[in-house]
Amino acid sequence: MDNAKEIFREEAYELLEELSSTLLELEQQPDDLDLVGKAFRALHTIKGSGAMFGFDELAGFVHDIETVFDRIRDGGLQVTKKIIDLTLASCDVIKSMVSPDGEGFNAELQKQISEQFALMAEEKADTGDEESSPEEGTENAESEKPLTTHRIRFRPEKDLFLSGTNPLLLLNELRDLGDCSITGQTDEIPPFAEMDPENCYTYWDIIITTDRGMAAIKDVFIFIEDGCNLEIDTIKPETEDGAESKKLGEILVERGDVTPQTLDHALGAQKKIGEVLVETGTVGVGIVASALAEQEHVKRVQGERKQFEVSSSIRVAAGKVDTLVDLVGEMVTVQARLTQTAAREKNPELTMIAEEVERLTAELRDNTMSIRMLPIGTTFSKFKRVVRDLSAELGKDVALITEGAETELDKTVIERLGDPLMHLIRNCIDHGIEPPEAREAAGKPRQGTIYLSASHSGAHVVIQIDDDGAGMNTEAIRGRAIERDLIKPDAVLSDKEIFELVFAPGFSTAQKVTSVSGRGVGMDVVRQNIDALRGTIDISSDKSKGTTVTLKLPLTLAIIDGLLVQVASSYYVLPLSIVEECIELSREDIEEMHGKQVAKVRGELVPYVCLREHFSLDGSRPSLEQIAICELDDQRVGFVVDSVIGGHQTVIKNLGKMYRNIDGLSGATILGDGTVALILDPGKLAQQVEQQVAVA
Amino acid sequence: MAKTIMTVDDSTSVRQMVKFTLSGAGYDVVEAVDGRDALAKLQNTHVDMMITDLNMPNLDGIGLIRAVRSDTSHKFMPIIMLTTESQDTKKQDGKAAGATGWIVKPFKPEQLLGVLKKVLG
Missing domain, CATH: 3.30.565.10 (Histidine kinase-like ATPase, C-terminal domain)
Known part of the structure; x- marks a missing residue:
């Protein structure tokens, strides 16, 4: 850039030379507008280039002089000796401002000249139009703004292309601003024979959600603001989160494409509103498509917003979650007691409450468990x-x-x-x-x-x-x-x-x-x-x-779904996830198999373990027993019990030190009435029995 | 292929500045010192876009835009004019002549590239 500055400096010196000689000529012929124009151009270039190369002070200084010459050119001012003198003096000031080391710069003089010119420029300042550059507008719009959704109808004049404008680039620029749904409307394209291929017949409906505000959207179209018909409305956000999205008809009326009366009429037809309106020729297919796009867009944006809220997370100490799981465990136990009591009392009202509590507890359990889940x-x-x-x-x-x-x-x-x-x-x-x-x-x-x-x-x-x-x-x-x-x-x-x-x-x-x-x-x-x-x-x-x-x-070590069974006076829990089915085992069935511990299930032989015998429990086997058939790895094994009580939310408690390493038991749980039930490990049990048989 | 942009300005420093910015962004740049020079160079150079000053000797910006637009091969070429805030009427003239857009002097390199993206893609 230093090199560029040097070029500017040389150029400025040249321009100042030119300006000086022009001014001297002008002094002789104060009415020569060509000379005024020449002087103006020189000043204008010095100002414009100066600002680009960082001579901001210089640009500000020249600005007022330039304005004065502009007014002379327009006939608003007369060339006077005072103007010539002041401008010549400013040439020297400019020269000193441009020079690398600010040699001979006289701040006092600069200030005086500046004031004089400002005074002259201001005399009729109302004509001085301050137009801001489009990019400035964009910059201002960069500040944080809430997300808003706008509906834009961009209808360019037919001769849009003749100004070298590519509307697609403008649409792309819109896409950069935020989430956009764009529908091209083609209903105004004339038949081929009447069409002038150099004209633009298409117009666009755009729904955009952006945080850049209306000004940024308008800036996109700034070059063609009087070469197109641009309607921008803000779509009001739905007040309530749960509120239903706007109906298609409402959107069309809001856009002014359909009158409320037509809408009511169409609604009476008991068909899809869009189809009716198209059929009756009230609106084109494109118009309905664009309204539908709006509906979709708003829905999506709101969905995203909601999603954003949902996906936010909080960090919690692991200890707290552990405590919560323990509490839920206790709760499950208490709930079991409540259910049992309700069943005993045979009070319908109490039963209802118990069932409600059971459902809630199950949900609470699942949710709590999922909190503990980690990838x-x-x-x-x-x-x-x-x-x-x-x-x-x-x-x-x-x-x-x-x-x-x-x-x-x-x-x-x-x-x-x-x-x-x-x-x-x-x-x-x-x-x-x-x-x-x-x-x-x-x-x-x-x-x-x-x-x-x-x-x-x-x-x-x-x-x-x-x-x-x-x-x-x-x-x-x-x-x-x-x-x-x-x-x-x-x-x-x-x-x-x-x-x-x-x-x-x-x-x-x-x-x-x-x-x-x-x-x-x-x-x-x-x-x-x-x-x-x-x-x-x-x-x-x-x-x-x-x-x-x-x-x-x-999946978890804390609470599982279990199948509660009873053998003699003891209760046991089988993990429900591996229990396939429960079938009856009668005396006749046992005799049929000649005392072998095998049951016939739909023509297939399934070995079983008699828990009463395995655990050496007192009493004799009832005449009708139950087999809980479990799927173990690749085979099925039955467990014979006196009776199956039913599903049970099992809070797993560890066994004491002495019993922890007993094969075939994976823990214990507390039932509603306070009784302890052992949780069986069917895989281990089956293995144990297999080994015993092999040894025997 | 890199797009070619013609910068038309009687000020060497402005041309330098435009060239410096655009070459940095990967464009090819052709320079012309005034409207007449620009028209002559357009005859034998392929140009995708033009950036022109309005105040120039020989043939000024407005005249250049009119001449370019009347040539069928450049009918739809984007043309950006360089104006100053005191030249609103010129801006209107330029638009009437067929300019695509404008940049207000003084401008920063980013602004120039922003406008380029807007009209050239």
């Missing part, structure tokens, strides 16, 4: 770093791909899942993924991949850790297990059973202990952790293709 992604992102660091340390090339990071889980579950997951991923990198050279030799890409995914499945979340590594060596595991006396050398085991062995305490097949794994304090701890979360862990592996570890975790 699992927070844990996932942590692993990216681990994988990166660890693979570098071990000289392997491993990529981690995650999926389902948005899957939500109870906060406590997520917190307690971190360590087991970390361990499993370390295992993948250390044992699973081979070094790059070995991978290449096996025809795999150098880079190994660990695939970590989470997804919902009923009341559970399934987390899978998948690697494309070497897979688990069943022979090695078997050998190690025999070495450690876990199995007999001649034992025949399925792959699944072999994989189970790695969960044995202290088990490791690693040749040497690394910093990462091999000490054997691994998978057993992982299993313990997952068990504590009432989840299951499952391994499947293909030699040389990779290993998949699947974790199945309950």
Whole structure:
């Protein structure tokens, strides 16, 4: 820009030379308007350029002189000796103002001249029109303004194109201002034969929501404000949030496209109002389309506003939420008591209240639980770093791909899942993924991949850790297990059973202990952790293709829907999410199967566990029992109980220290009358029974 | 392809300023010192838009706009005139002659680019 300033300076000197000589000529021929024009042009250029190059003071000074010459040109003033003298004097002032170091600048003189000219310029100042530049207007409009919606009908004159104006650019400019719905109206385009292709026949209806205000909208059209017909109205915001959007008819009347009488008439026709108005030829299709666009736009904008309000969030201390969950738990227990009492009293009014409370409690429970839900992604992102660091340390090339990071889980579950997951991923990198050279030799890409995914499945979340590594060596595991006396050398085991062995305490097949794994304090701890979360862990592996570890975790640890059953005088709860159906078991059924613990369900054999026998409860089995059939992984298992009481909102309480590690029980809950019911873990129970049978 | 803009002004500094701003924004700039020069250069140069001063020797801005508009190949070309606040009547004349818009002198580079976006896209 300094270079540009230098150019301006030279130019200014030239212009001042020219101005001086013009003034001297003018002194001789004061009536020569050409000379006045010349002087004016010189002053005008000095002012205009000066301001652009930062000589604001100069521009202000020249402005009044210029005005005087403008008035002389218009015949409003006569050239006098005084004007010539003053202007010549100002030439020197201007020169000094332009010079780089302000050499010879006389502020006093400048002020005097300025005052003199201002006086002359002001004599008839009413003709001096102060027009602001369009851009200034825009700048003013930048200040914060509330969002308002405007309805604009932009109808350009037919010869719009002849001024080089592209209306589409103006519409684009409008779009920059805010959310816009634009409808082009084509009903005025004449038949082809009568059409002049150089004319503009289209007009536009625009609905815009902007915070820039009316002035900014008008600025868009400033160049053609007298070359078009522009109507801008503000659409009043709906007073109440819940108020229904304006009806199509109302919009049309507001726009003046339809009279209220026509509207009433059309409304009488019992059809879609828009169709009626078009059919009767009252308005064009385009007009209705644009009114509909307005309706849509306003609805959308309001929706967005509401959405914005809804999506705002607050941060709450986790402790408060925990307390809330505890309270809801208590509430659920009390509600159960109320329901029970109401049932006993057989008082319809009380029953009604109890039912109401039950419904509300269930809703309250669900809402409270959802507050505790967090996306699992927070844990996932942590692993990216681990994988990166660890693979570098071990000289392997491993990529981690995650999926389902948005899957939500109870906060406590997520917190307690971190360590087991970390361990499993370390295992993948250390044992699973081979070094790059070995991978290449096996025809795999150098880079190994660990695939970590989470997804919902009923009341559970399934987390899978998948690697494309070497897979688990069943022979090695078997050998190690025999070495450690876990199995007999001649034992025949399925792959699944072999994989189970790695969960044995202290088990490791690693040749040497690394910093990462091999000490054997691994998978057993992982299993313990997952068990504590009432989840299951499952391994499947293909030699040389990779290993998949699947974790199945309950959504929440606090309150579940349960099925309350009774055996003898004890109550038990089965997690309702896995109960498929309840069927009757009669003496005849048992005899039919010759005492085998198998029931025939629609032609299919389902093994069952008799809870009375399993828990060694007193008393004899009733003649008609119930089987609750549960879906466990890939098979169905029945649990025989005396009677099924029904659904029960189960607040899970942990068992005391002594009982915490009993297999087959995952906790306890308190019933309405204060009785304690144990919560069963059907998967574990079935496994236990299976083992007992195998031993026997 | 970069669009070509012609700046017509008898003031070197204004032309410099316009050229500096527009080249910076990626436009090609052609300079003309007055209306006559502009018309001559239009004959053999492709120009997408014109920015012209109004007060110029030989052929002034209004005359230039009229001449450009009467030439069919430039009938719809955007033309921006540079005016000053004291020239409202000139502005009206310019619009009547077929100018697309105007910029009030003095202007800042951002204002120039804003107007360019408005008429040239």
